[in-house]
Amino acid sequence: EPEVTQTPSHQVTQMGQEVILRCVPISNHLYFYWYRQILGQKVEFLVSFYNNEISEKSEIFDDQFSVERPDGSNFTLKIRSTKLEDSAMYFCASGQGDDTGELFFGEGSRLTVL
Amino acid sequence: GNSVTQMEGPVTLSEEAFLTINCTYTATGYPSLFWYVQYPGEGLQLLLKATKADDKGSNKGFEATYRKETTSFHLEKGSVQVSDSAVYFCALDSSYKLIFGSGTRLLVRP
Numbered sequence: 001e002p003e004v005t006q007t008p009s010h011q012v013t014q015m016g017q018e019v020i021l022r023c024v025p026i027s028n029h030l031y032f033y034w035y036r037q038i039l040g041q042k043v044e045f046l047v048s049f050y051n052n053e054i055s056e057k058s059e060i061f062d063d064q065f066s067v068e069r070p071d072g073s074n075f076t077l078k079i080r081s082t083k084l085e086d087s088a089m090y091f092c093a094s095g096q097g098d099d100t101g102e103l104f105f106g107e108g109s110r111l112t113v114l
Numbered sequence: 115g116n117s118v119t120q121m122e123g124p125v126t127l128s129e130e131a132f133l134t135i136n137c138t139y140t141a142t143g144y145p146s147l148f149w150y151v152q153y154p155g156e157g158l159q160l161l162l163k164a165t166k167a168d169d170k171g172s173n174k175g176f177e178a179t180y181r182k183e184t185t186s187f188h189l190e191k192g193s194v195q196v197s198d199s200a201v202y203f204c205a206l207d208s209s210y211k212l213i214f215g216s217g218t219r220l221l222v223r224p
Contacts, residue, residue, distance in 0.1 A: 031210055043158065043203060043214040056211060091157060093212075100165050101146040101207025107157035 023092030137204035
């Protein structure tokens with residue numbers, strides 16, 4: 001069964017460093033997403049991406065964040081200068097954009113900022 | 115804007131007990147509704163969904179009915195197992211993205 005894969009599963013970084021989280025969405029999906037879950041809290045929408053551009057972003061997705069689909073298969077989230085409060089689980093998701101609205105999630109990348 | 119409200123947890127039950135986790139939503143129109151489950155240390159998995167009013171989604175003994183009159187999508191299971199211990203998220207489809215509730219932790223004791 002096709003699945004969304006994410007790497008790394010866990011990354012530890014120093015405050016102020018750049019981090020890139022990678023995702024391989026399901027191949028025939030058209031919509032790609034990043035969500036964030038701070039430990040024990042709700043799953044928050046960060047950004048959606050369609051047709052090689054951002055279609056929507058939340059207030060959380062400020063200038064420190066960027067997304068890219070560099071090669072037609074990978075979908076990356078970059079945090080330019082990490083802050084302590086960026087520590088969270090980041091989930092990538094993809095969807096077909098059909099009537100059901102169903103999204104398929106990866107297992108997440110845990111980011112720890114020290 | 116669109117939003118989802120879930121009952122707060124944790125919910126602690128004994129094995130074979132009946133489960134209800136309440137979920138209500140606010141939305142324009144009639145969005146698709148979902149329950150996702152997150153087992154310890156894992157990502158989000160779709161548990162069930164309903165795409166229109168009066169639809170009943172079901173999977174693994176869990177059920178939820180899309181009630182537009184009460185704007186609800188409560189999750190139920192007749193007899194829970196220890197392996198059902200997880201966090202359950204109610205969600206709705208809003209303009210090609212999902213909006214999640216805050217999640218409800220379920221703990222089932224033997």
